[in-house]
Amino acid sequence: MAVNHSEIKTSAVKASHRPLILTACMLSMFMAAVEVTIVATAMPTIIGDLGGFSLLGWVFAVYLLTQAITVPIYGRLADLYGCRKMFFIGTTLFLIGSVLCGFAPSLGWMIGFRALQGLGAGAITPIATTLIANVYGPQERAKAQGYLSSVWGVSAIVGPLMGAFIVSHFPWAVVFWVNVPIGLVAMAILIKYLPPDGQRKQHQLDLAGTACLTLSVAALLLALLQAEALGYWALALLAFAVLCGGLLVRQERKTPEPLFPLALWDSKVIIAGNIGGLIIGATMMGISAFLPTYVQGVLGGTPLQAGTTLALMSVGWPLASMFSSRMMQATSYRITAVTGALLLVAGSLALLLLSPSSGLWMARLAAFSIGAGMGLCNTTFIVSVQNSAEPAIRGIATASTLFTRMLGSAIGTAVLGATLNLNLEYRLPQVNDPVQQLMEKATRSAMDSGLLNQLTESVAASLHWVFIVSAAISVLAVAAGLLIPSGDRPHREAQRES
Structure with a gap:
């Protein structure tokens, strides 16, 4: 079997550094996972300050929408250009979005900044999970992924408690800004202990496939998440999602470097x-x-x-x-x-x-x-x-x-x-x-x-x-x-x- 020199080999990471890398990945996963529950707890306070109650659902929907759309795209970009690089890009976008959310002058602006957060969060979960697979061997991988998976359960408990404490003692903006030190610590650990991505061959992202995927998933999730508000328009969105999905399958079959390899x-x-x-x-x-x-x-x-x-x-x-x-x-x-x-x-x-x-x-x-x-x-x-x-x-x-x-x-x-x-x-x-x-x-x-x-x-x-x-x-x-x-x-x- 041919060796892929562009991948991080488990032997390239010191055994003493692997727990630190796992800790960084758990911190980043916690940051992205807790974002939904901590914001949900703070939203009554935020609405009271900014108004715009009719847009409340979009504060959550746009974050989930942009995150879901970009998860497979970042997964493929990580294979083509390196996990380390894509992780830092995604985390930076997430932190910028978090800072801007705290300064949002209205709920409309917050929805836009939440979309930016989601664009970053789409990288954090899949790439952190992939990084652990790259630095741990097959036998150790199951235990490490168990720790990583447990972050979701912990965040579901901690998020509401954290959100309630913050809005009781600090301005609601801190709900978003609390991500910044967590993200910076995770990035600092990975900069120091995660080896750089190796040399990679020139690749080209399947842009047509990416566009079809984005349109199909966006239409599907909008139809599902906003079905009650959209009424019969939800059926039109579902039909459009199916059409774009068909075009994606056709594109994947003919392109030399598909978004979803065969x-x-x-x-x-x-x-x-x-x-x-x-x-x-x-x-x-x-x-x-x-x-x-x-x-x-x-x-x-x-x-x-x-x-x-x-x-x-x-x-x-x-x-x-x-x-x-x-x-x-x-x-x-x-x-x-x-x-x-x-x-x-x-x-x-x-x-x-x-x-x-x-x-x-x-x-x-x-x-x-x-x-x-x-x-x-x-x-x-x-x-x-x-x-x-x-x-x-x-x-x-x-x-x-x-x-x-x-x-x-x-x-x-x-x-x-x-x-x-x-x-x-x-x-x-x-x-x-x-x-x-x-x-x-x-x-x-x-x-x-x-x-x-x-x-x-x-x-x-x-x-x-x-x-x-x-x-x-x-x-x-x-x-x-x-x-x-x-x-x-x-x-x-x-x-x-x-």
Whole structure:
């Protein structure tokens, strides 16, 4: 097998430096992951200062949109021009966007600066994940990726607490500026300890394919994230996304250096990782978006109770991520992924046992089970893809898996949200926004018992159907795990990269 001299070899990085590089990558991942939750907590304060409530959704949508579009593009650029270089470019864009968000004079300007943040964040997650694959060998890679994956769970807990503390004691701009020291420390560590990218052959990015991908993903995500506001225009956007997707496939088949190299689709492991990413992304939204609604709206719980219930998913995720490396090496990728998928199914089925009279213990058990399943599945799919991909395409292979998970989250949000809305329209056609009425403490307290019981039972039944659809999606994760060839495990690839 030919040696790709442009890649960072594990032997080129001192063993004592690898934990420092891992720390830098974890810091950068935390910075990008926490951005959504920390800003969500601060938005009421920001809206109170800047106004523009009607644009609130775009503050989050534009960040996710630009991030999702650029993830696969940065993954390919990292393969062509080097991970180190692309990481610094992306992190710099993210930090500039963060600083500018703090100075935004209006919500319109903030949306523009959030788009710039997203353009940078699209590089951070896939390239940090790829860097770890480049500096750790196949056997160590699973453990390192487990630590990296756990950042998502930790950020989900820390983000809201951090946001609440900052807006209580400092100007809201600090919510964005707190990223700057974290990003600068991560960059400083990598400048000192990560070897420069080697000499690379001249390559040309597939600009036509990049344009088709950008238009297709932008149209798809806009249709999904803004379906209610767009109405029938969402169907036109979906048709445009399909058209651009078809043009992308045609372009990829004829170009000499495709954005998605054909070798990606020759590997059963990489295909399984992409399908798995799509499914677990959609499954995760069943609990992230709708379990807090059930706790507050149906069970009458407080925001704190809803938050602590959801936090158990964030506890299960890092614990399972760190355990996954041992399980992969002791058994196989397939067994680890399927075990994680079965935990997703078990947690999703537990949600079906919730009722207006049930306590919080079942909701919390479901949250922990789904979090553990996400930790096992997510880490296994990423590690198996990285270990099976040739070094020259490891960046785009990693990015494609992360991209499909983000795409799955958007699709899951749209499908499950539509399921809830259709059920509410069927059961409560004359009631305006029944979920909001139940979640507002003053409105709920003022209701007579008959109306309260009617709304509670109808919303519970509607959310029950959301959990049924979520459980059906989670079953597909088992099928994705079974696509991984039997017997493959990390130590099998050790000789290939030695």
